[in-house]
Amino acid sequence: MPDSAADRFLRYVVIDTQSDAASKTQPSTEKQKNLGRLLVEELLAIGVADAHLDEHGYVYGTIPSNSPKNNVPVICFCAHMDTAPDFSGTNVRPQVVRNYQGGDIRLPGDPSQVIRVADHPVLKTLVGEDIITSDGTTLLGADDKAGIAEIMAAAEFLINNPDVKHGTIRILFTTDEEIGRGVDKVDLQKLGADFGYTMDGETAGTIEDETFSADAVEIAVKGVAIHPGFAFGKMENAIRIAGEIVARLPKDMAPETTTGRDGFIHPTGVSAVMEKASLSFIIRDFTEEGLKEKEALLEAISKEVMAAYPGSSHTFTVKEQYRNMKVVLDRHPEIVDYAVEAIRRAGMEPQRGSIRGGTDGSRLSFMGLPCANIFAGGHAFHSPLEFVSAQDMDRAARTIVELAKLWEERA
Structure with a gap:
């Protein structure tokens, strides 16, 4: 048998x-x-x-x-x-x-x-x-x-x-x-x-x-680190910057709030210390246009947050995963x-x-x-x-x- x-x-x-x-x-x-x-x-x-x-x-x-x-x-x-x-x-x-x-x-x-x-x-x-x-x-x-x-x-x-x-x-x-x-x-x-x-x-x-069509996004933030006792007006804490970026993500564009044909922006990892932070995201949508819109939105959020931290800088890298x-x-x-x-x-x-x-x-x-x-x-x-x-x-x-x-x- x-x-x-x-x-x-x-x-x-x-x-x-x-x-x-x-x-x-x-x-x-x-x-x-x-x-x-x-x-x-x-x-x-x-x-x-x-x-x-x-x-x-x-x-x-x-x-x-x-x-x-x-x-x-x-x-x-x-x-x-x-x-x-x-x-x-x-x-x-x-x-x-x-x-x-x-x-x-x-x-x-x-x-x-x-x-x-x-x-x-x-x-x-x-x-x-x-x-x-x-x-x-x-x-x-x-x-x-x-x-x-x-x-x-x-x-x-x-x-x-x-x-x-x-x-x-x-x-x-x-x-x-x-x-x-x-x-x-x-x-x-x-x-x-x-x-x-x-x-x-x-x-x-x-x-x-x-x-889905799928991309990954990596955001690397470089903050300004300094002794907390002398930080007034100088420190730009990369941990706070990373937190602000995540906090501004639209709540209705997450895996847990979307279904059917709606795509999402999903943070998959954050590692941060005062001087630097890295954030990992996956972006998903059924259309190429939807994918690009979500990436543009995430980039706009990170630029907006960074504008309040003139001493800090960031990079925004998109990596294609599948289509x-x-x-x-x-x-x-x-x-x-x-x-x-x-x-x-x-x-x-x-x-x-x-x-x-x-x-x-x-x-x-x-x-x-x-x-x-x-x-x-x-x-x-x-x-x-x-x-x-x-x-x-x-x-x-x-x-x-x-x-x-x-x-x-x-x-």
């Missing part, structure tokens, strides 16, 4: 793969390769003969075409191995609530952690399914080990069922997605795919063809159309959505591999309340198989 996606998932989540934004290496943490090595072993065992781990921690593999047609596009399925630095990913102890009967789920390792139906109404649709959670002391890692497990389960199915016709399928497992470096070192020539799908979404049945993949995907409507059809064939009602975030797919799309994002089934990502339904993972694996068939049929 082949392993289900859930069997695989339970093996993968206990391997700590947390990435680290402060690290300068790729992968940012060596431990991500521990999962990579296991995945290569498993791929080789199911018959993916060229599976290998490269020096950057990426896993590549190929399921050769078994189609009589020679014009079937090469499709890549991609997921990331790292978990978010936001919450501990060490010593993950997964729990399975078999045949979930509804109601809140209290997590055994920390009873103060409760997955409440009021906060996660999707639970009402999962009655009778097997819900996998952490014990409440760590995150679970469904983001994105669910995606990995689903790709692996689908790969095994395709190899074991040669009567299911498909073109060449490429498998790519990346590192460091959670810190925005997921595809920095991907060798697209080696990958050789025409189109792709990241398995990194949430609710079963969703296909996402749009992400809304819809721009690229709209040129290849079949990528999303086939995904919608595959989801329907796998027994779900397709839902098209936008991601208030980014995926490896956004970057890959602009690097030349147009890539939409398909559900992996997880919920409450980056928190100890993360959960996923085993049956939703099977539905995602079925969606991958249906997609492989569709690209072959329509070629």
Whole structure:
């Protein structure tokens, strides 16, 4: 009996793969390769003969075409191995609530952690399914080990069922997605795919063809430091300057006050002493214009604050992170159309959505591999309340198989 996606998932989540934004290496943490090595072993065992781990921690593999047609596009399925630095990913102890009967789920390792139906109404649709959670002391890692497990389960199915016709399928497992470096070192020539799908979404049945566009902003402030006993009329405290900049940010333009298609300005870090301060921000919007407006607003606020401190100076640096993949995907409507059809064939009602975030797919799309994002089934990502339904993972694996068939049929 082949392993289900859930069997695989339970093996993968206990391997700590947390990435680290402060690290300068790729992968940012060596431990991500521990999962990579296991995945290569498993791929080789199911018959993916060229599976290998490269020096950057990426896993590549190929399921050769078994189609009589020679014009079937090469499709890549991609997921990331790292978990978010936001919450501990060490010593993950997964729990399975078999045949979930509804109601809140209290997590055994920390009873103060409760997955409440009021906060996660999707639970009402999962009655009778097997819900996998952490014990409440760590995150679970469904983001994105669910995606990995689903790709692996689908790969095994395709190899074991040669009567299911498909073109060449490429498998790519990346590192460091959670810190925005997921595809920095991907060798697209080696990958050789025409189109792709990241398995990194949430609710079963969703296909996402749009992400935020994203920039980072760094503001460095140089104040005037002097002994506080002799500071009258002279000191310009960089800590106060930094505080004033943050205090003037519009309250209705924060992640916690925006939803839908509204973007935000989000301070992610402040470090300050009297003589100097540095502030880090992320700016998000679905349009390039919205992004530029928010950056101009932040720059105007910092200039306004600095005007009151004539002895001090500041620099304002914008760094591009990723762009809304819809721009690229709209040129290849079949990528999303086939995904919608595959989801329907796998027994779900397709839902098209936008991601208030980014995926490896956004970057890959602009690097030349147009890539939409398909559900992996997880919920409450980056928190100890993360959960996923085993049956939703099977539905995602079925969606991958249906997609492989569709690209072959329509070629």
